[in-house]
């Protein structure tokens with residue numbers, strides 16, 4: 140994956156500005172103690188991770204989209220291919236989404252952050 144792209148930053152959970160510093164404190168995505176813990180600033184370039192109060196509330200829109208993108212194919216395959224009853228499909232979707240909650244939450248934040256902060260290959264020159 141090429142550094143400098145939107146997907147590099149999102150998939151690797153890196154700071155969108157320098158794409159070197161980690162976006163989250165704990166590298167283990169299923170570390171239940173600190174799933175969404177983020178440092179206040181990028182440890183490499185100093186990009187502020189607390190852009191403004193409630194900034195990451197917008198990531199809930201992204202997580203909703205991801206949850207729909209996961210749920211609809213499960214629903215379609217189970218209903219149309221395997222002809223499973225809807226009352227059995229919904230608990231399956233609920234379990235899948237619950238298990239995927241940590242990565243959905245982290246990737247949503249990463250995607251949301253990358254909408255507003257973009258890669259700057261010259262960030263070192265702008266440091267004071």
Ligand SMILES: [Zn+2]
Nearest residue numbers: 154157181184
């Ligand atoms: Zn950075």
